[in-house]
Amino acid sequence: MDNKDNDPRVKFIKESDEDTKHYILQKNKKTKIGATIIIGMLIxxxxxxxxxxxxL
Incomplete structure (x- = not known):
């Protein structure tokens, strides 16, 4: 199991040219679509x- 909670190397968004697993989000099509759907629902x-x- 990968514990990212206490790892100081964890970053927020992964660029496509960086080769590591210490990211919460990745900069790819799935992340962009998911973020768009969530933001739309919040609006x-x-x-x-x-x-x-x-x-009222």
Whole structure:
């Protein structure tokens, strides 16, 4: 098992030319699509909260 919690070498985003496993996210298509979906959902949720507050 790879324990990344206490490793000071862990970085946040991996560039495609770097060869190491000490990253939380990798700069690839899956990460970009996943981040876009999550950000889109958060925007929809925040919008729904704002709209429900206006019509309350």
């Amino acid at each position: 929809v949720i925040i919008g729904a909260i704002v709209i429900s507050g206006i019509f």
